[in-house]
Amino acid sequence: LPRYKTCGGGIIGPSRDALPPGFELPLKDRVPDARRGAGAASGPGAACETGTATGGLLAAEIERPRVGPMRDIAATIQPEQDDLVRAPLSASLCVQGAPGTGKTAVGLHRAAYLLYTHPRRVQRGGLLILGPNRAFLAYVSEVLPALGERDVRQTTVDEEVARTVGHEPRAEDTDAAAAVKHDARMAAVLHRALYARVAPPAGELAVPDGAYRWRVPADELAALVAEVRAEAPPYLVGRERLRSRVVRALRARAERRAGPVGAAWERRAGRSRPVAALLDACWPRATPEQVLAEVLADPRDPVLTGAERAAIRWARPPRSYRSARWTAADLVLLDELAAALERPAGYGHIVVDEAQDLSPMQCRAVARRTAASGSLTVLGDLAQGTAPWAARDWREQLAHLGRPDARVTALTAGYRVPGAVVELANRLLAALPVDVPPARSVRRDGEVTVRAVDVLEAAVVDAVRAALAREGSVGVVVADAAYGRTREVLAAAGVPAGHPGEVAADAPRVTVVPAGLAKGLEYDHVILAEPAAVAGGDPRGLSRLYVALTRAVSRLDVLHAWPLPPELRAE
Template sequence: MPAAHPPSPADSPLDAERAHLASSRAALRAMRAEAEALDISDVTANWVNAEVLRSEIELRVKALADLAGTPLFFGRLDLEAPEDGKAEDGEREDDGRRFYIGRRHVHDAAGDPMVIDWRAPVSQPFYRASRQDPQGVELRRRFGYEGGELTAYEDERLSGPGSEEDGEGTGEAAGALLRREIERPRVGPMRDIVATIQPEQDEIVRAALGGTVCVQGAPGTGKTAVGLHRVAYLLYAHRERLARGGTLVIGPNRSFLRYIEQVLPALGELAVRQTTVDELVAEGLEIRGEDSPAAALVKGDARMAEVLRRAVRAGVRVPGEDPGAAAEGVTVVRGSRRWRVPVHELGEIVRELLGRGLRYGSAREALPQRIAHAVLVRMEAAGEAPDDRTQNAVARTPAVKAAVKEIWPPVDPARLVLRLLSDAEFLAACAEGVLTPQEQAAILLERPPRGVKAARWSPADAVLIDEARDLVERTGSLGHVVLDEAQDLSPMQYRAVGRRCSTGSATVLGDIAQGTTPWATADWATALGHLGKPEAEVAELTRGFRVPGEVIAYASRLLPAIAPGLAPATSVRASAGALRVRAVEPEEREAAVVAACREALAGEGSVGLIAAGDRVPALAAALDAAGLGHLSPGEETSGAARLTLVPAALAKGLEYDHVILDEPTAVVAAEPDERTGLRRLYVTLTRAVSGLTVVHAERLPLALTGR
């Protein structure tokens, strides 16, 4: 085991490290002051450029903040000495061989680095070096902090004399400081794991920007943190490219986003947008409706993409095939001459545009130019010499505009979807051979609203409108998208996200075993196909750091019933007494839950009371009666209380030091089917970092007890 050095007044190495910390903080303050003092009054050509530059400087100043309680550096690398073992004249023996690793780069007045950004290439061995593969590292030092003050350090000698006796590297056995950092009580929002990233996590974090990575991560393996640190790394390595394309983090709900919102700012990244799928697609819509499970299942099915494609194109009338579609052709008057494009030629133009697979709007914009080009061909044959200006003028003539409106009418995506869901004949025509009559009936509105503004759109409707909008006009693509809790997305939601990174890449995070929607992902290959990234690499994280071994083993009893193809997760942390299962009488249940909360609050860290939704009001009343203040999910950042009352449906992605789980059978029963219920139970059982107490009056689910 690496040797830990506790604080001591006589410990001169610790004093030296504290001195370097103080110097580094002073240098960071100087860097911030220099940024604040920049004069840009005469360096830009216009006020627009000045505003852009001013905004960039403001972000730079914020990124250089010395955050209270956040260690400026957390590690040190001493590289192997030169082969001759001698320093050049005027150099210390450690010059160029010692690097302090931290959350951001800090340099002194001369520009020499005092702290190296954890994302820099030279920092990579801090996470990956081991005795078996030292990667040029002689010594790795980790630092311990209390309230921002450096209090201890711990060394691992990876090469050179003594390396065989100094214990294993952190890739095999975590040292005392590493374990302490992982197990540090959690109060408030999620924090970064930059000091504790493990080799298998670092490989994902530093994967190339050009490829999409899918992370199948068991509970406690840090997949969310890995995804967020990957964003920070990519912004460091490809800042200009991602600044042009943009970066987006998508989470399952607002509570989850509030929980993770401080991770990227703590790493110096302030300009990353965070949203949910529902918010992403609900542009200009008010979501007020809710679908039945049967309707939501059909609307989320990938086959709806074909139904919408047909619906969008249903309005196109091919001359010569559809009565009234420019039946007389198009006649353009130019001066004293009349130029006629006959019906059969118009039909050929329209069929050719339909066959090219262009988006509806692009083809509609091309149609008047194609008709105008046909007129110009006739002009040239008659001896005239028209140019591009003539073609544009012809395309704008009333006759051509009228023909385009008749042949290729404009499409409003929301109106189109409303018609599809309201008009049984139109739906049947568009869904023929795609949806069964029963599926069509499931999504038809019983009482169609009077217009788009009166519609009570559901989240699934918004996704359909987004698909229709993309069929009309291409959705803009971002440089990189992080999609968390991806196992719960429908195929149509995957398509909506995929459109946002069609020319970029993605990091997909999820766990098949935690899928709790009717359309939950059965396998990643299918999901990645819907996303438009079938070539994505799938990486599996099974080594847990957050959930104690006793707890994850208990929860893993459910895996044969909910995800038989997944390997059970393991944990690097053994914690005796981390799991307590208490059977009580029904009339004692609320009192037992309150007692368990009091017991957990007597220790350190955050406490989460998780229960089925219909049990939350009774438990809230019991907590209030007992004088135990509590929060709702997403309010943890307020610091008003350490106890959060969490409906089971919102527990996914959250974590608490101590979890009290109320009535597992009620959690299962609240879902539409047993398998989904057991998956929800698996989620709730794996939210604990230090301890889990299960309180139940009803018989536990058979899949959990085995009897």
């Protein structure tokens, strides 16, 4: 990867002195003449505000048709984004970014920058990219390879957890059960359930050694158990630590009577049946599956209410924890227990996108994967929080992520979403339960149409055909429940439609997108069908609608047969 260099207007890209002789930068990486300024731009650039941070080059990059995966966007990095990209490796950052402000660009370029600037330190621990879903990861998958970085793991939190615990989700929780399992209190519930196994000995320890029998009284053994327990090591480390101290007590008795003993004697004593029996009684072996199965079969922890205990209790406990069918939330709990048993190794740096939608327990899973000297780049937008447990405050979320003092920076200048789209979407902000600055767009272009229609399905087909007459990608965003039906309607009309995240060269220009998967995606032309159905009337519905409205790069058609949500109506 060529050396990074700050260029005029904040654009970053390879510096010329790092390039081979005779190599010419592609147009997108050339530095615009700062003396011209954005005001001298013509064509697409004329739609941007004046100023050194924007201009013809930036506008041309932003307004190029969105076909295929997300591109290398080095040419559109702006000064305020560049400062975040180049932050020290040791610094953990949180970027609160309104739609289209480039927070994903910041995270991906920061990953490439750190890998290039600190190759040994970062590669030694590894670098992990965590996205919200597979569709998003497919869309951004080519950015890092285009920047010269191919050996970076890109996955979701749920997939990373499933890989670690060795299970796939094979069951589904009720909404009530999922809410309890993702609550931060479950960490304490699981910890207490695990360490409830630790108990003082029932009697003395007697270990035969030839003609002698070395004895350790019960009160001394109880003190050793309490001592190790107070040190709070990982559970399996504690078991071995207790073994070591019991052997030390036996050795002291043997040496007082017969002189020094060797390492072989200590190994025999540690593996003796009486010591093994003591450990099994005082600090028994455990597996994450065994502990979680016991909790879910009969939850008793008083930190949970009666209703919460009933919500997570298995209706029909399996015959054995080995045959249990785990849910996605269960896998996060298994991951918590696995870390309590034995501390895992961490990554040198983690970039986590759409972090506002992580539950407290998912945040803890991310935090465990950060090495002691590692750092995080946290990207998200509180206004786009659509999960039932979505964060409403970054400080609280960063505490769950193990970085309560991380620097929080707000990006409000939007480069992707046109001003007309931003103006419409901003109407929803006052009704959202978060405090974020409104987005503003540097682009004064964009087409927005809001139309009441009699027959929604026919109107969607007509809108798609009209959009296909113009250049670029087309995203049809619908309520999740309408996804299958909308695909059927378009297929019957002879309009091929792809799936979210489909980036093959021969993929259809039209993609039907359930609103629940729209986050992070972008299309030249977005047709939003039935905003009231997307909002859905649930507490996070307006946030989901806010996401859906802000996927358009050039044009937005809003079609509705039902009345618009009150928050979206013009005053």
